[in-house]
Amino acid sequence: MSNTQVQVLPLLEDEPVAPCCPPLTERPFTAEEAETAARMFKALGDPVRVRLFSAIASHERGEACVCDISDVGVSQPTVSHHLKKLKEAGLLTSERRGTWVYYRVEPSVLAAMGKLIALPAAA
Amino acid sequence: MSNTQVQVLPLLEDEPVAPCCPPLTERPFTAEEAETAARMFKALGDPVRVRLFSAIASHERGEACVCDISDVGVSQPTVSHHLKKLKEAGLLTSERRGTWVYYRVEPSVLAAMGKLIALPAAA
DNA sequence: CGTCTATGTTGACATACATCGAACCAAGCG
DNA sequence: CGCTTGGTTCGATGTATGTCAACATAGACG
Numbered sequence: 001m002s003n004t005q006v007q008v009l010p011l012l013e014d015e016p017v018a019p020c021c022p023p024l025t026e027r028p029f030t031a032e033e034a035e036t037a038a039r040m041f042k043a044l045g046d047p048v049r050v051r052l053f054s055a056i057a058s059h060e061r062g063e064a065c066v067c068d069i070s071d072v073g074v075s076q077p078t079v080s081h082h083l084k085k086l087k088e089a090g091l092l093t094s095e096r097r098g099t100w101v102y103y104r105v106e107p108s109v110l111a112a113m114g115k116l117i118a119l120p121a122a123a
Numbered sequence: 124m125s126n127t128q129v130q131v132l133p134l135l136e137d138e139p140v141a142p143c144c145p146p147l148t149e150r151p152f153t154a155e156e157a158e159t160a161a162r163m164f165k166a167l168g169d170p171v172r173v174r175l176f177s178a179i180a181s182h183e184r185g186e187a188c189v190c191d192i193s194d195v196g197v198s199q200p201t202v203s204h205h206l207k208k209l210k211e212a213g214l215l216t217s218e219r220r221g222t223w224v225y226y227r228v229e230p231s232v233l234a235a236m237g238k239l240i241a242l243p244a245a246a
Numbered sequence: 247c248g249t250c251t252a253t254g255t256t257g258a259c260a261t262a263c264a265t266c267g268a269a270c271c272a273a274g275c276g
Numbered sequence: 277c278g279c280t281t282g283g284t285t286c287g288a289t290g291t292a293t294g295t296c297a298a299c300a301t302a303g304a305c306g
Binding site for chain 2: 117
């Protein structure tokens, strides 16, 4: 009843991608874990999206205006489509600042993926 | 310095997936690099394939008989189909030993993927 | 040989996806 | 206002993909 200041996670409408799964080599993934991991991999399973993601990730502060990265050989609507896909997968966030729209890499995503591919110590 | 020759890459006649690309965050990928990276990501962009890959990778010696991993909720031909995809992508190799066929994780692949999503050293 | 078990291949089918042009919103500027 | 530039959404279209049932192949074994 009394609102004891539940300062919760601020309403993420999409599913959180970051806290995903153990390393792929640790144990067989469950169906759910596989679903989550596959969603991330699938988002990067297109050359155009890899180029866009890499362009943003390697840009200043991990963010870039669409205008800076839309030279990947496809039409501008297609670029927008792919950016949307990456955003839906939780890999990017976007923000409009005046005239331009900036996309930014979700930092936790890289950490989550790094954990996924983590190698077993014994080599 | 007794490394007279590299011992890791003898004869994969299919496209070598291992020596792929710099980290995604280092610089914008070229079209070719993106194509290579996307092929790897795409191969793991399906939940069934993630489960199969994880089951094999986490198995003894990074290899497993098909019979040990085919319980992923789809029919046997579908399992075979996905294993073939993973093999074509260079993530797995297969070998027949008597009655059973064993699939094995290509170790260099995990290294390549780890390099791909390597985090920038300092922010 | 014949047959059984373990996998792979083929054909068919429904769904998903990448792509484009055109139409549409949003912000700045005259 | 109306124009211009940046970006997204929509509708259409061709291609890729996941899936299964049916058939094929490869060893093991009697």
